[in-house]
Amino acid sequence: MSKVIVFGGSGFLGSHVADKLSSSGHQVTIFDIKDSPYLKSNQKIIINDIVNLKEDDFLFRGINYIYNFAGISDIEEAKSNPLGTIKSNILNNMILLNACKFNKIKRYIFASSVYANSQSGNFYSISKKSCEEYIKTFSSLHNLEYTILRFGSLYGQRSDDTNGIRKILKNAIFNENISYSGNQQAVRRYINVLDAAKACVNTLRAKYKNKHVNITGNKKIKVEQFLKILSKILKISKKVKFLNKKTTGHYNITPFTFKPKKGQNFKYKPSVNFYNEILKLVKEIKNEKRFKNFN
Numbered sequence: 001m002s003k004v005i006v007f008g009g010s011g012f013l014g015s016h017v018a019d020k021l022s023s024s025g026h027q028v029t030i031f032d033i034k035d036s037p038y039l040k041s042n043q044k045i046i047i048n049d050i051v052n053l054k055e056d057d058f059l060f061r062g063i064n065y066i067y068n069f070a071g072i073s074d075i076e077e078a079k080s081n082p083l084g085t086i087k088s089n090i091l092n093n094m095i096l097l098n099a100c101k102f103n104k105i106k107r108y109i110f111a112s113s114v115y116a117n118s119q120s121g122n123f124y125s126i127s128k129k130s131c132e133e134y135i136k137t138f139s140s141l142h143n144l145e146y147t148i149l150r151f152g153s154l155y156g157q158r159s160d161d162t163n164g165i166r167k168i169l170k171n172a173i174f175n176e177n178i179s180y181s182g183n184q185q186a187v188r189r190y191i192n193v194l195d196a197a198k199a200c201v202n203t204l205r206a207k208y209k210n211k212h213v214n215i216t217g218n219k220k221i222k223v224e225q226f227l228k229i230l231s232k233i234l235k236i237s238k239k240v241k242f243l244n245k246k247t248t249g250h251y252n253i254t255p256f257t258f259k260p261k262k263g264q265n266f267k268y269k270p271s272v273n274f275y276n277e278i279l280k281l282v283k284e285i286k287n288e289k290r291f292k293n294f295n
Helices: 012-023 075-080 082-103 122-142 164-175 193-202 223-233 274-294
Strands: 003-007 027-032 043-047 065-068 107-113 146-151 153-155 190-192 211-215
Touching: 003 012, 012 027, 012 065, 012 193, 065 082, 075 082, 075 122, 082 107, 082 122, 107 122, 122 146, 146 193, 153 164, 153 193, 153 274, 164 223, 164 274, 190 193, 190 274, 193 211, 223 274
Parallel strands: 003 027, 003 065, 027 043, 065 107, 107 146, 146 211, 153 190
Antiparallel strands: none
């Protein structure tokens, strides 16, 4: 049984990864600045800020693997708070790298993004590129094993209102209209968080040592097609609006404009159907609306 710390383990992706690690037999400690409503009885949690940690902190003793999902993951938040993005993404990454070296951690698994390959994404993209470069250089200097996970467009249960799919669904259900900040040519490879979490655990295998791994959906989905189907599901007769915002920082068809070290695509068989999971999210948000109206 391996001992694992999941930094950012109270959040959307981190909580699912913590659950998958626990069900796979690993001993899991969650570290986050906030409590987790998803904490399992066989998991521990420490509520603190990474910046308060020292490299010889007792927390790291006996740990085999560290997953880092902590930090600012919303492009708009990163754009409006560049100093906070440096602290939460770059500085915290360095603190954990030093802890890995001092405590001889077996491998450091870092949550990056497909935006690390892009000129889009403003300060968020820059922070992920920087973290990847720090990790690679740190590894070459100190012989630290790593795996860099570049995530595509995630969706699913436990997502918050910064998540792209949830934003679209919540706006549609609460305001009875469907809009998209980009344009009609937009394409995404949506991946359910359950499949992404499974991939995160599987990349502990030796063949992913010192690799960059792209974790995205297997199929391209045209956003326009998805929105039209959503309008039928919700029986919204208003025309889908494409806002064509040029200041969002999001990519259009592909994020891959920058050329850092090429990552390999994680191959998997999806465990869920995209539109079935969308229906589950629709039900969840409708219940949220009813609860809000009741109160």
